[in-house]
Amino acid sequence: MMPAVQDMAVHLSDRHFRTIAELIEGQVGIKLPQGKRLMLEGRLHKRVRALNFSDLNEYVDNLFGAEHFDTELTHLIDVVTTNKTDFFREPQHFTFMRDVAIPALLKLHGRKNANLKIWSSASSTGMEAYTTAMVLDDMTRNGSRFQYRILGTDISTAVLRLAKTAIYTRDVLAPVPEPFVKRYFLSSRDKSRGEVRVVPELRRMTHFMRMNLMDASYPVDRDVDIIFCRNVLIYFERETQRKVIEQLCSHLRPGGYLLVGHSESMIHSAVPGLKQVQPTIFKV
Ligand SMILES: C[S@@+](CC[C@H](N)C(=O)[O-])C[C@H]1O[C@@H](n2cnc3c(N)ncnc32)[C@H](O)[C@@H]1O
Structure with a gap:
């Protein structure tokens, strides 16, 4: 017919x-x-x-x-591209970062004023990067001594535009602890817009650029402390997953951490030198 x-x-x-x-x-x-x-x-x-x-x-x-x-x-x-993300998504990673990874990395840096580098490698609209910024800033307010820079990269220009403006609708703040909402977000003057913006102090520490994880090399430093690669590997074939993880790990400093999404926990098996710390947390 x-x-x-x-x-x-x-x-x-x-x-x-x-x-x-x-x-x-x-x-x-x-x-x-x-x-x-x-x-x-x-x-x-x-x-x-x-x-x-x-x-x-x-x-x-x-x-x-x-x-x-x-x-x-x-x-x-x-x-x-599927760009779903949230503030404090898979929150156990941020607890681990605060309680285990950062203290261990500070020891490795061995200096009073370490400069930590964190990379959100499939950043979407930036919520993973800004969540990291909130947690790190909070640590420094509570006595930890370090500086930090956060890099967010993604293949989609549309989400990167949003990430750079750091303006979100108020409803996405539901997972953010109340004291952090008050400290790290500004409300739009026009309340009817229902928008919030990440404060300049955190925006200054966070940079975004377009990058394809499929590229043969990444224009990123090779002494990154923590790399987030969450909820993106699931869209790739197994061999592509392996190559991406291997390449990401080559950008970690010795003792650095790789965090993957909960549905990506088996992905490490083919990458030599990668030690599993917890189901979704790896260390080189
Ligand atoms: C589902 S979001 C995950 C966002 C964040 N990592 C999280 O877990 O909340 C997946 C992101 O991966 C990005 N992406 C897909 N393929 C990519 C590639 N080849 N290189 C870089 N980013 C890619 C998409 O544009 C999308 O923003």
Whole structure:
């Protein structure tokens, strides 16, 4: 039976879906199973309309010839990435950082005024990086002596824009302890907007840049103290996961920590030199 005219316009053909899936897996490492097809079609419509294509397939046909292929790839990446994150997500990592990792790292630094480097390597909108900043700032207020810098990187430009502004809707503050809400967030003057912004003191310590974990090398220091790589490896094939972990570990100082998401706890097995401290916490 012939598909309805409307169906032809709103769905990707098998071939066009495969084209996008192969492009995304090759460039970003993310697998796009058939189950993601409807989501992809739904999210691409806006872009197809903005570029005046008659339907999704015409958009895909013109993708590779596009003068602005890089721009289109950036849009596609924003569309296919899952950016879910939270402040204090998987909070046991932040407790471990405060009670175990930082004290151990300070001993390794062996100086009074250590300069700790923390990297949130799939930062999404920055909540992981700013949670780290809150915990570290709180430690220094309670007598720990160190300085710190936090780097957030992600492949999606849309989330990085948000991370840099550090403006969020008030409802995302639910997991943040009340004293931290008062100390580390400013409310918008216009209360009807319901927005908050991370205070400048923490923003100054936190920087964001675009980086693809699939790249052959990362433009990041090689003496990082703690790397967060949470809830991103699950989207990659096993061999890609192994390469990414191996490369991330080469950016850790000896004794540095790698923290992965709770569904990624088995991932370490193929990386030599990586010791498991707790199910989702590793040390080099
Ligand atoms: C589900 S979010 C996790 C955010 C945060 N780490 C957390 O656990 O709350 C996954 C993030 O990984 C990013 N990402 C996916 N593939 C990537 C790649 N190849 N390189 C860098 N970031 C990537 C996505 O853009 C997204 O923001």
